[in-house]
Amino acid sequence: MEWNKRGLWPSFLLTILVWMGSGLHVSSAQEWARKMFDHFSHDFGVLVRGQKAEHRFRFRNLYVEDVEVESVTTTCGCTIPEVSKSLLKTHEVGEIIARANTTQFLGWKEATLRVRFRKPFPAEVQLHCYMYIRSDVVFEPGLFNFGTVSAGKESPEVSVTATHLARGDWQILEVRAPQYISASVKELSRQTGRTSYQIVARLLPDTPVGYIRDNLLLVTNERDSRLRTLTVQVEGVVRAPLSARPSPLMLGLLAPGQKVMRKLLIQGEVPFRVTAVENLPEGFDVQLPGESSKLQWLVVEYTVPRTPGRISATLKIHTDLADGILEVPVTGHIVPAEEESDPKVESSGSSVGTSSATDQE
Numbered sequence: 169m170e171w172n173k174r175g176l177w178p179s180f181l182l183t184i185l186v187w188m189g190s191g192l193h194v195s196s197a198q199e200w201a202r203k204m205f206d207h208f209s210h211d212f213g214v215l216v217r218g219q220k221a222e223h224r225f226r227f228r229n230l231y232v233e234d235v236e237v238e239s240v241t242t243t244c245g246c247t248i249p250e251v252s253k254s255l256l257k258t259h260e261v262g263e264i265i266a267r268a269n270t271t272q273f274l275g276w277k278e279a280t281l282r283v284r285f286r287k288p289f290p291a292e293v294q295l296h297c298y299m300y301i302r303s304d305v306v307f308e309p310g311l312f313n314f315g316t317v318s319a320g321k322e323s324p325e326v327s328v329t330a331t332h333l334a335r336g337d338w339q340i341l342e343v344r345a346p347q348y349i350s351a352s353v354k355e356l357s358r359q360t361g362r363t364s365y366q367i368v369a370r371l372l373p374d375t376p377v378g379y380i381r382d383n384l385l386l387v388t389n390e391r392d393s394r395l396r397t398l399t400v401q402v403e404g405v406v407r408a409p410l411s412a413r414p415s416p417l418m419l420g421l422l423a424p425g426q427k428v429m430r431k432l433l434i435q436g437e438v439p440f441r442v443t444a445v446e447n448l449p450e451g452f453d454v455q456l457p458g459e460s461s462k463l464q465w466l467v468v469e470y471t472v473p474r475t476p477g478r479i480s481a482t483l484k485i486h487t488d489l490a491d492g493i494l495e496v497p498v499t500g501h502i503v504p505a506e507e508e509s510d511p512k513v514e515s516s517g518s519s520v521g522t523s524s525a526t527d528q529e
Contacts, residue, residue, distance in 0.1 A: 201283075201291035204228055204235070212268050212299035213385075213399040220310040221268040221401050224381065225281075225295050229256040231288070232421065232501055237262070238286035245269055247279035247297045255287075257420040259499045266297050274301050300395070304334045307400060312369050312384065314404030318437065323371035328400055329356065330386060331364040338363040342387040348375040349402065351384055371404065380404040410487065410494045411435050417468065417483075419500030424474045432466040432496065434485065440492060442466065446484040449498075454483075468498075476504045 202208075204227040212221050229235040237254040252263040264283055281295040308329045317323040332338035336359055345351040349369055356364040369384060386398040413433045422428060434442060439460045448454065455467040466485070479500035486493055 198291045198293065200231070201285050201293050204230055205293060205295075208294070209296040209298070210266065212297065214300045214302060214395055214397060215268055215270050215399060216305040216307055217270055217274065217301060217303045218310055219268075219270045219307050219400075221270065221299075221399065222381075223266045223297065224252075225264040225266065226261055227256075227264070227293075228261045229258055232258055232503065233288040234421075235285065236287035238284045238290075239282075240264060240284070241282045242279050243282075244273075244277060244279035246273040246277035246299065246301075247281065249281045251283075257418050258501050259416070260418055264295060266295070268297075268299050268301070270301050274303050276300050302395065305330065305332050305398065311401040311403060314371055314380065314402070316405045316407055317371055317375070319375075319377050319406050319408045320373050322373050323375075323404070325368050325370045327366055327368045329364055329366050330398070330400075332362065334361055336360045336363055337389075339389040340365045340367070340386050341389055343367055344385040344387065345369065346382050346402075348372050349382070349384070353386075367400070369402070371406070375406050377406050377408045380406060407437070409437055409489065410440075410492055412485070412494055412496045416497035416499055419470065419479060419498065422470075422472045422479075422500055422502050424472055424476065424502060424505050426472045428470050428472070430468045430470075432468055434464040434466060434487075434494065436462050436464075436487070436489065436492075438462065438489070440464070440487045440489045442485060442487055444486040446486065447482055449479070449481045452481075452498075460488075472502055476502045478502075 205225060207225065210223040210225070212223065215221050235256045237251050240249040240251050242249050246269050248267045248269055250265040250267070252265060253260070256262050264281060266281060277299050279297045281297065283293045283295065285291045308331070312326050312328055314323050314326055330340065340353050343351045343353050348371060350372055351367060351369040353365055353367045356366050367384065367386065371380070380402060382402045384400045384402060386400065388396055388398065390396040413435070417430055417432060419428060419430065439462050441460045442456050442464050445454045445456070445466070451471045451473055453469045457464050457466070479498065479502065481498045483496045483498060484493060485496060
């Protein structure tokens with residue numbers, strides 16, 4: 169990576185600006201933003217009126233500079249967009265949340281979400297959503313919500329009733345679920361022009377720790393193959409015996425010799441003590457609380473070394489609980505110091521340009 173005397177303007181950024189100024193291949197100048205996303209479209213499938221359905225487009229700041237979302241707009245009110253976090257430091261993750269508006273729209277719908285970035289320089293990424301919303305089937309409630317479940321335990325059963333309002337011969341033939349969800353279906357009632365089924369689901373003990381956002385698929389006997397499979401959203405949180413927030417611990421951009429402090433919250437289901445922290449890199453120091461509690465605050469202090477580069481470590485936190493060891497990744501970047509005659513970077517704490525975070529390693 170090449171750095172000039174006025175700051176952190178990498179040579180390839182100047183090339184991008186030349187492209188933009190000349191009007192040639194402007195889309196190429198947007199590639200830095202597209203590289204942060206792992207996918208650009210989502211098909212909600214067949215939804216029913218009033219049903220809750222959302223999808224999250226994840227994007228990660230791959231660069232040394234801060235990334236800021238200026239706005240998110242949609243071409244169709246059938247999809248309501250929201251950004252979870254508009255300003256991202258290096259390696260931080262944000263989400264563009266797309267919610268299907270099933271209460272006000274019916275039929276086949278598609279929307280383009282335009283994500284506009286302000287920093288490190290203007291760019292736009294387009295995301296696409298597709299759906300078909302029906303009015304002749306209803307779900308009550310509109311999703312499977314498991315709430316909070318302890319890791320390693322089976323959740324209580326949660327049920328959703330699916331009713332077809334126009335067919336007495338309608339059938340749910342199969343329920344397709346992720347491998348960590350057990351699901352079954354039974355017929356509740358059948359009469360002229362109306363059929364109801366109950367779908368019962370529960371999380372199995374091997375459900376992964378963290379937020380659960382998934383779908384169950386209901387395969388029916390619809391004559392139109394495009395409408396044969398219905399989608400029901402699944403939500404919940406599987407909580408580990410010990411958890412840390414934030415995790416990973418982001419230090420952001422740091423200057424050589426700088427001293428920083430961060431607080432790390434450790435939470436348990438029962439009172440505990442933190443007994444030790446291992447794998448502390450050079451310059452790190454952790455202050456341990458002394459009393460037993462379900463909530464423990466660790467104060468992490470860091471004196472930044474003089475050598476520029478990436479910070480990547482995993483703190484191993486020991487407690488007095490059985491199997492009570494928790495690992496927390498720590499990330500950050502030490503940026504090169506500017507010349508004394510140019511205090512711009514030192515005062516702002518950030519760099520200019522779009523250099524990859526891996527370029528300084």
